[in-house]
Amino acid sequence: MNRKIRVLMAKAGLDGHDRGAKVIARVFRDAGMEVIYTGLHQTPEEIVRAAVQEDVDVVALSMLSGAHLSVCRQVLDGLRAAGAGDMTVILGGTVLPEEVGELKALGVAEVFPPGSPIDAGVRFLTSRYSEAT
Amino acid sequence: MSDMEKIKAETGRWARERDTDSLPEALDELGRPVKVVYTPADTAHIDYLERIGLPGEYPFTRGVYPGMYRVRPWAMRLYSGFGTAEDTNRRWKYLLEQGNNGVACAFDLPTQLGLDSDDPLARDEVGRLGVSIDSLADMEVLYDGLPLDRLISSFNINAPAAVILAMYVAVGAKRGLPAEKLGGTLSNDMLCEYVSRGMWAFAVPAALRLTTDVVEFCTRRMPRFYPFNIRGIIMREAGASMVHEAGFAFANASAYIQAALDRGLAVDEFAGRISFFFSTGTQIFEEAARYRAARRLWARMMKERFGAKKPGSMLFRFTGTVGGSFYQAREPENNLIRGAYGLLANILGGAQGMLHPAWDEPFAIPTEESARLALRTQQICAFETGVTKTADPLGGSYWVETMTDELEARIVEVIEDVEGRGGAVRAIEAGYMQRRIADDAYRRALEEHEGRRPVVGVNCFAETESNPERHMNFHRHDPDMYDRQLERLNRVRGRRDEGRVAQNLARLQAEARGTENLMPCLIEAVESYATLGEIMTALKQVFGPYREPVVI
Numbered sequence: 001m002n003r004k005i006r007v008l009m010a011k012a013g014l015d016g017h018d019r020g021a022k023v024i025a026r027v028f029r030d031a032g033m034e035v036i037y038t039g040l041h042q043t044p045e046e047i048v049r050a051a052v053q054e055d056v057d058v059v060a061l062s063m064l065s066g067a068h069l070s071v072c073r074q075v076l077d078g079l080r081a082a083g084a085g086d087m088t089v090i091l092g093g094t095v096l097p098e099e100v101g102e103l104k105a106l107g108v109a110e111v112f113p114p115g116s117p118i119d120a121g122v123r124f125l126t127s128r129y130s131e132a133t
Numbered sequence: 134m135s136d137m138e139k140i141k142a143e144t145g146r147w148a149r150e151r152d153t154d155s156l157p158e159a160l161d162e163l164g165r166p167v168k169v170v171y172t173p174a175d176t177a178h179i180d181y182l183e184r185i186g187l188p189g190e191y192p193f194t195r196g197v198y199p200g201m202y203r204v205r206p207w208a209m210r211l212y213s214g215f216g217t218a219e220d221t222n223r224r225w226k227y228l229l230e231q232g233n234n235g236v237a238c239a240f241d242l243p244t245q246l247g248l249d250s251d252d253p254l255a256r257d258e259v260g261r262l263g264v265s266i267d268s269l270a271d272m273e274v275l276y277d278g279l280p281l282d283r284l285i286s287s288f289n290i291n292a293p294a295a296v297i298l299a300m301y302v303a304v305g306a307k308r309g310l311p312a313e314k315l316g317g318t319l320s321n322d323m324l325c326e327y328v329s330r331g332m333w334a335f336a337v338p339a340a341l342r343l344t345t346d347v348v349e350f351c352t353r354r355m356p357r358f359y360p361f362n363i364r365g366i367i368m369r370e371a372g373a374s375m376v377h378e379a380g381f382a383f384a385n386a387s388a389y390i391q392a393a394l395d396r397g398l399a400v401d402e403f404a405g406r407i408s409f410f411f412s413t414g415t416q417i418f419e420e421a422a423r424y425r426a427a428r429r430l431w432a433r434m435m436k437e438r439f440g441a442k443k444p445g446s447m448l449f450r451f452t453g454t455v456g457g458s459f460y461q462a463r464e465p466e467n468n469l470i471r472g473a474y475g476l477l478a479n480i481l482g483g484a485q486g487m488l489h490p491a492w493d494e495p496f497a498i499p500t501e502e503s504a505r506l507a508l509r510t511q512q513i514c515a516f517e518t519g520v521t522k523t524a525d526p527l528g529g530s531y532w533v534e535t536m537t538d539e540l541e542a543r544i545v546e547v548i549e550d551v552e553g554r555g556g557a558v559r560a561i562e563a564g565y566m567q568r569r570i571a572d573d574a575y576r577r578a579l580e581e582h583e584g585r586r587p588v589v590g591v592n593c594f595a596e597t598e599s600n601p602e603r604h605m606n607f608h609r610h611d612p613d614m615y616d617r618q619l620e621r622l623n624r625v626r627g628r629r630d631e632g633r634v635a636q637n638l639a640r641l642q643a644e645a646r647g648t649e650n651l652m653p654c655l656i657e658a659v660e661s662y663a664t665l666g667e668i669m670t671a672l673k674q675v676f677g678p679y680r681e682p683v684v685i
Contacts, residue, residue, distance in 0.1 A: 016331025
């Protein structure tokens, strides 16, 4: 991939804990990606709209409230409906180990549960996008 | 040669002969080198009576009360709430039976934002991270069977704090207890929500007005109630350094105090019921020193800047708790040990109360079992270890006294920096505190990632190969509770007098446009079973929304 990977860092739902989202946004940026941060309290529809408008490659969802299954489903459905089903959706936050399989079955490309190293997302995305070229 | 000169000379000789310069470097939490040893020469310049003094007396460095834990240990109050009011009421009764001192309510996100459970935005979040409160009917169930005249209730809620207080007063009234008899603490710290965590509802000036309404109401009517509990912890958990936590919290507190003074309250009328809630890390001595520094600095601010006369107005009373962000998801059972050390730092720092997070916090809110362990950790510390025997046991330590002075100076710099930017409100609206905290968070994340800050089981001594499977029982959200919650909300809406609700909401809006204290109006509104969401919507229409300065 020649151009920089464009990432929408999105805080979905009512949860306002954005320490992780902000740290990872900076890690992505330091790794040479372009990062757009939505700010807090975004609905799935708003996230889909922003992703399409900004024409991003990756939607990185950060959620610590436990409502991730429902939100991921809505974001993925929304992206597909908007013709953006090829965007990579990743999720970081308080995901329980046994939920990872279900999230991936929905179409989440990778899940970063608590305890993931801060460069895990960069490693995942760079390998995914270098394979793609 | 004086004794002090002899000590200095001896220390110089010792350092040369023992070649202490060649020892590995150690840095304190301010990032500066720590000496190999501290001696009386490091503290010789400190005027003991003026700077350190005795517990319960100005400048309160050694503690806010003369007897400290000799009288009784700190208040142990676990932060607890989930599901419906019934679910939480059951958990609270269990914890009270186990020795919890009072209840500290955790509200779910919709409640913290002032949304009813049937709001489309609330759909997935009802009852997940705390208890769901839509109306007075939920509050009645929440406190069912609990002795409101003796119970200490603390409410961890900010944007809708005034409405929740109105509901608590209304529950008391229904049981024949006037507001005067109710005891507890309301966090009511709106500013911290704009800095971190985002549980805001209105433009900042309106939030400050509501905070002040609560302070004024409690000052006049609720002598047993602490109307605000300033939350450094919200900022620390978002990544703020220990110095930024204290400095920003004091800057925010100053804004509230100024607002109350502008309202016409006298400082000694309300300052005796200001309290703080700080997060504590596992760097035991720096944390303890910081609390000592905070006590001395706060006392001086209250006396010199705000003109407090009563000693009770100068006290930095605090709940300290090991921040959940210091816990780790890998080998999570280790969090029990991290928690115990952080708890010790709180006690050596002289905390008045403690919540204490359960070991499974990185994954979920606590189970009954993990909550009990969090309480037992405190009880073992209080009753088995002897740390409660004497006040401020680290007082006089050459290093701790040195750190206390240094931390105080650094916290002062942060406060002056914020004041130089026009005070807390302007600094927050400009995203200044938010940016500083994001910087701190990133720095710490890199320190841990690069192994410069050891985290056992994570970046050192980590299990290799395949981690052993752990069978952990986490708290499970009960999806059926959503229907139960909606059922009660609909029942409330079906039975109430709609005319009275509409009238109360219209009056609330009219008064919100003016300058009257909104508390009496809010109490009437909740008594007519207007819901939290309806009340907050009515206020939002008058106060206008908040536009977040998006900061990475």
